[in-house]
Structures are given as structure tokens and as C-alpha cells.
Amino acid sequence: MTRLILAGGGHAHLSVLERLAQNRSTGGATGIEATLITPSAFQNYSGMLPGWIAGHYTLAECRIDLRPLAAAAGVRLILDSVAGMDAGRHTLILASGLAMAYDLLSLDVGSETDTGGFEALGGRLLPMKPLDDFFARWPQLLAQAQQTRDYRLVVVGGGAAGVEIALAARHAFGQAGIDGRVDLVASASGLLPGHAAGVVRRAQRCLVTAGIVLHHARASGETDGIALDHGTPPGTPPYPRLPAHAVIAATGARPLGWLGSSGLGLDANGYVAVDAQHRSMSHPQVFAAGDTCARQDVRMARSGVHAVHAGPVLAHNLLATIAGEPLCSYPPRPRSLYLLATGPRRAIASWGPWSAEGRWVWRWKDRIDRSFIRRFSPEAATSGSCFD
Numbered sequence: 047m048t049r050l051i052l053a054g055g056g057h058a059h060l061s062v063l064e065r066l067a068q069n070r071s072t073g074g075a076t077g078i079e080a081t082l083i084t085p086s087a088f089q090n091y092s093g094m095l096p097g098w099i100a101g102h103y104t105l106a107e108c109r110i111d112l113r114p115l116a117a118a119a120g121v122r123l124i125l126d127s128v129a130g131m132d133a134g135r136h137t138l139i140l141a142s143g144l145a146m147a148y149d150l151l152s153l154d155v156g157s158e159t160d161t162g163g164f165e166a167l168g169g170r171l172l173p174m175k176p177l178d179d180f181f182a183r184w185p186q187l188l189a190q191a192q193q194t195r196d197y198r199l200v201v202v203g204g205g206a207a208g209v210e211i212a213l214a215a216r217h218a219f220g221q222a223g224i225d226g227r228v229d230l231v232a233s234a235s236g237l238l239p240g241h242a243a244g245v246v247r248r249a250q251r252c253l254v255t256a257g258i259v260l261h262h263a264r265a266s267g268e269t270d271g272i273a274l275d276h277g278t279p280p281g282t283p284p285y286p287r288l289p290a291h292a293v294i295a296a297t298g299a300r301p302l303g304w305l306g307s308s309g310l311g312l313d314a315n316g317y318v319a320v321d322a323q324h325r326s327m328s329h330p331q332v333f334a335a336g337d338t339c340a341r342q343d344v345r346m347a348r349s350g351v352h353a354v355h356a357g358p359v360l361a362h363n364l365l366a367t368i369a370g371e372p373l374c375s376y377p378p379r380p381r382s383l384y385l386l387a388t389g390p391r392r393a394i395a396s397w398g399p400w401s402a403e404g405r406w407v408w409r410w411k412d413r414i415d416r417s418f419i420r421r422f423s424p425e426a427a428t429s430g431s432c433f434d
């Protein structure tokens with residue numbers, strides 16, 4: 047028996063579950079005792095989060111139930127979190143205190159929001175990740191906003207997530223009749239870094255139309271809001287301040303803390319260093335995909351697109367390792383399509399230098415997102431159709 051542990055129910059592991067189920071139904075490789083360790087029975091889909099905030103989706107529409115997928119794959123599901131790892135001893139320590147030994151390990155545990163510099167905000171701070179926490183806390187924020195006059199929400203982070211969340215929040219406030227204001231703070235790297243100038247212009251227009259004030263500054267947390275550092279010389283504070291009832295941090299990713307003491311080879315930022323086959327550079331019995339890994343051979347953005355597309359390669363490589371067969375590589379495409387929701391049922395498409403915008407882009411995004419969820423629905427898992 048090979049003890050295979052899948053840590054995290056992330057995007058890439060959905061493909062691994064799919065492949066293990068296929069393998070089971072076709073009587074493929076045997077002798078695998080597989081376990082999935084993840085804190086929740088549901089995998090929330092970040093691509094639909096802005097649409098959920100804006101009120102276009104129910105929670106049930108934007109999450110995947112991992113239980114039928116694990117059952118169809120013959121994988122034991124443990125609802126717990128990895129809290130520590132000893133790569134030398136091939137052991138994981140779970141938050142419950144349980145120690146789990148593996149022969150082969152696959153990590154798809156994602157990343158956290160980097161909230162460094164915002165600690166002073168205490169309970170006013172709402173980080174984007176972990177996503178489960180965000181989904182749980184957003185309704186509370188909305189309820190608080192409904193009971194507060196001149197409610198002030200600040201979103202920090204000028205990347206795609208920050209822009210989408212600010213626009214979605216503004217739309218939600220409008221729908222709920224909330225007397226509120228939304229500000230967006232983008233740091234020195236600007237609005238939508240990595241996207242073409244046309245995409246940035248379209249997003250700026252959407253922000254203006256929605257009445258969102260955009261600030262270009264370095265933000266830090268204070269007890270009752272945000273301080274904005276516009277790069278003025280030292281000794282010239284106080285910095286301008288943005289009072290806020292709540293601050294959403296969409297400030298970029300950081301690796302999960304326990305990786306630091308795992309013994310795994312990490313890159314300079316603390317992510318698991320992997321090769322083109324998504325195999326750990328230091329421990330050949332460990333694979334990693336999605337936000338938690340750092341490819342050493344190419345520059346690859348941390349995005350759901352890569353986590354999803356690396357999934358089938360990861361699945362192949364795990365089974366090939368067990369069977370002693372050759373591994374394959376995941377070649378990231380030079381550019382990915384991003385569809386950014388802009389509040390009402392509209393979206394911006396960004397693909398290299400090309401961009402477009404409108405209701406039809408939203409319908410396109412909606413079709414893609416819904417079909418992703420449908421592919422991993424309980425009906426598809428039990429009928430086997432999601433594994434076609």
C-alpha cells in the first residue's frame with residue numbers, strides 16, 4: 047500500500063480526485079491508500095466571490111462539495127488542517143494533534159493574505175484569505191453597514207482581487223440601500239499591475255462610475271482606519287488618514303507559516319520550490335501545486351488558472367510516481383485570460399494586450415464559472431459524468 051496524502055482541497059486537487067475516481071472505475075492502479083486533509087467539506091470558488099458579494103450568486107452556487115468527490119475517488123476525507131510537517135520523517139502534524147505519515151504527499155493548500163502592517167486594525171480587518179473566513183464574515187460586515195450611517199469601507203490592494211471586491215462591495219451597498227462609501231488603495235505598483243493599459247483604463251472608468259475613490263499610496267493599519275503614505279520624505283507625517291469601519295485586505299499572498307519549519311526546500315519568499323513536474327526540489331516524495339508552490343524553472347503568477355491547469359499534470363505525476371513511470375511537465379501558457387467582474391452583471395476581459403468589456407463578458411465569465419462548479423457537482427460525481 048502506498049499512503050498518498052492530499053493536503054488541501056484546492057483547485058489542483060479537484061483534478062487529482064477526478065483522476066483517482068477514473069482510475070477506480072476503470073480498475074487502474076491499485077494499492078493506493080489515499081487521504082484528503084482539508085479544513086472544510088466545501089471548496090469555495092474565488093472566481094465567483096465578487097459575484098456572490100454583488101448578490102448575483104448564492105453561497106451554494108459558488109462552492110464545491112468535496113465529500114462526494116472524495117467518496118467517488120475512494121479517498122478518506124479528514125476535515126482538519128495541516129499545522130506542521132517534518133519532511134525528513136515524512137510526517138504531517140494536524141491542528142487536532144494527529145500525526146499522519148505518508149509515502150507520497152501532494153500539497154495544494156493555497157496561500158494566505160499578507161496582512162503585515164495592518165495588525166493595529168484588529169477586528170476591523172477582513173483579509174481575503176482564508177476564503178472560508180471571508181465568506182463567513184462578509185454578511186456580518188453588510189449587516190453592520192446597514193445599521194451604520196456614513197459607513198466607510200476601505201479595500202487595500204490594486205490587483206484584480208482588490209478591484210473586483212471594491213466594485214462588488216459598492217454594488218452590494220447600492221442594492222442594500224446602504225449609506226456608505228468605498229475607497230480603494232493601490233500601492234506603488236499601481237492599479238492592475240501586469241495587465242495592459244487598456245484594461246487599467248477600463249477599470250479606472252468603472253471605479254469612477256461606481257463612485258469609488260482610488261488612492262495611490264502605501265497603506266498601513268491604525269486602530270480606526272488607514273494611514274496613507276504617498277512617499278513624502280521622512281519627518282513629514284502625519285500621513286493623510288482614511289477612517290474606516292472595515293478594511294478588506296487584498297494585499298497579495300504569503301505562504302502558510304508552517305512551511306517555514308517543514309524542512310522542505312523553499313524559495314526566498316517561503317513557497318515550496320518545485321520543478322517543471324511540480325515535484326519538490328528537496329524531497330522527491332512531495333509534490334505541490336497552486337499558490338503554495340514556486341516553480342524554479344519559469345516565472346508563474348499565483349492564480350487559479352495555473353492551479354486548475356496544473357491539476358491534471360499533478361494527478362498524472364502522483365500515479366506515475368507510484369507506478370514507477372515517467373513524469374510529465376506542466377508548461378504554463380505565456381498569457382492567461384482574466385475576466386474581471388465589475389459590480390453589476392458586467393465584466394472586463396484581459397488577455398495580453400487585448401481587452402473588452404460589457405454584459406456579454408459577464409455572461410462569458412458566468413458560463414465558465416458555472417460550468418467549473420457543475421463539473422465537480424455531487425450529481426456529476428455520483429453519475430461519473432464529471433470524470434468524462
Ligand SMILES: Cc1cc2nc3c(=O)[nH]c(=O)nc-3n(C[C@H](O)[C@H](O)[C@H](O)COP(=O)(O)OP(=O)(O)OC[C@H]3O[C@@H](n4cnc5c(N)ncnc54)[C@H](O)[C@@H]3O)c2cc1C
Nearest residue numbers: 054055056057092127128155156207336337349350351353
Ligand atoms: C477575490 C479573488 C478573486 C480571484 N479571481 C481569480 C480569477 O478570476 N482567476 C484566477 O486565475 N485567479 C483568481 N484568484 C486567485 C485564486 O483564488 C488563487 O490563485 C487560487 O485559489 C489558488 O488555488 P490553490 O488551489 O492554490 O488554493 P486554494 O484555492 O486557496 O485552495 C487551498 C485549499 O487548501 C485548504 N487549506 C488551507 N490551509 C490548509 C491547511 N493548513 N491544511 C489543509 N488544507 C488547507 C483550503 O481550505 C483550500 O481548500 C482570485 C483570488 C481572489 C481572492
